[in-house]
Amino acid sequence: MRQVVLASGNAGKLREFAALLAPLGLELLPQTALGVPAAEEPFGTFLENALAKARHASRATGLPALADDSGICVEALGGRPGVWSARWSAMRREEAAAGRRAVAAPGGAGPADTDAANNAQLVADLQGQADRRAHYYCVLVLVRSPDDPQPIVADGSWYGEVLDAPRGAGGFGYDPHFLIPSVGLTAAELDAEAKNRSSHRGRAMRALVERLREGGLTQAGAA
Numbered sequence: 001m002r003q004v005v006l007a008s009g010n011a012g013k014l015r016e017f018a019a020l021l022a023p024l025g026l027e028l029l030p031q032t033a034l035g036v037p038a039a040e041e042p043f044g045t046f047l048e049n050a051l052a053k054a055r056h057a058s059r060a061t062g063l064p065a066l067a068d069d070s071g072i073c074v075e076a077l078g079g080r081p082g083v084w085s086a087r088w089s090a091m092r093r094e095e096a097a098a099g100r101r102a103v104a105a106p107g108g109a110g111p112a113d114t115d116a117a118n119n120a121q122l123v124a125d126l127q128g129q130a131d132r133r134a135h136y137y138c139v140l141v142l143v144r145s146p147d148d149p150q151p152i153v154a155d156g157s158w159y160g161e162v163l164d165a166p167r168g169a170g171g172f173g174y175d176p177h178f179l180i181p182s183v184g185l186t187a188a189e190l191d192a193e194a195k196n197r198s199s200h201r202g203r204a205m206r207a208l209v210e211r212l213r214e215g216g217l218t219q220a221g222a223a
């Protein structure tokens, strides 16, 4: 296996993957460069959404595909935004309009909200809340074909706290509001290498590489 489609349209993720995967000698092709439209991600688990994204990109291109589904899970919000992270501000608007907490599945193929809107929503949700604990979660799924019976799966978490006031210009998404207490910096204040060393995505990627080294891909005839 040399060419792999990256089943993501998120520029922040793509930058991080380029660094994380450089040592593997794989040629990574962002799905956007191949004209693959965003997949639906309607499920209530990160795993199911990642699998759907990987299959979608592999089916569209005929290539192996790697997908990432990730989000921020906040203790005081019962683990939300979670799988709704990319569409959190729209989700909360819909809930407010409906006057109740939504039970429906996450956002389908609708466009993600801007980071600024999602961050503002999260800060508003935590107004007056003393418990700031949160973690990022990332699951990666690699399929060799759209019908691969043995998807390779790895995950990772990164623990921190949500800050009201943003700090830092690196990273993407919720990073300016995500404080790592042990270093006293937000994820957006870390340089790219430092973020990859400790992030949910970095951990998941290293676990995935471990799986690949165990023989997953070379045995499967996709080389």
Ligand SMILES: O=c1nc[nH]c2c1ncn2[C@H]1C[C@H](O)[C@@H](COP(=O)(O)OP(=O)(O)OP(=O)(O)O)O1
Pocket (backbone or CB within 6 Å): 007, 008, 009, 010, 013, 038, 041, 053, 068, 069, 070, 071, 072, 085, 086, 087, 112, 118, 136, 171, 172, 173, 174, 175, 187, 199, 201
């Ligand atoms: O390291 C991170 N630093 C900050 N924010 C992050 C991170 N990792 C995930 N996140 C947030 C961004 C987005 O609000 C959601 C992912 O949503 P998710 O559906 O997996 O990605 P996406 O829609 O942006 O792109 P795509 O589905 O094409 O990969 O979690």
Ligand SMILES: [Mg+2]
Pocket (backbone or CB within 6 Å): 041, 086, 112
């Ligand atoms: Mg998405």
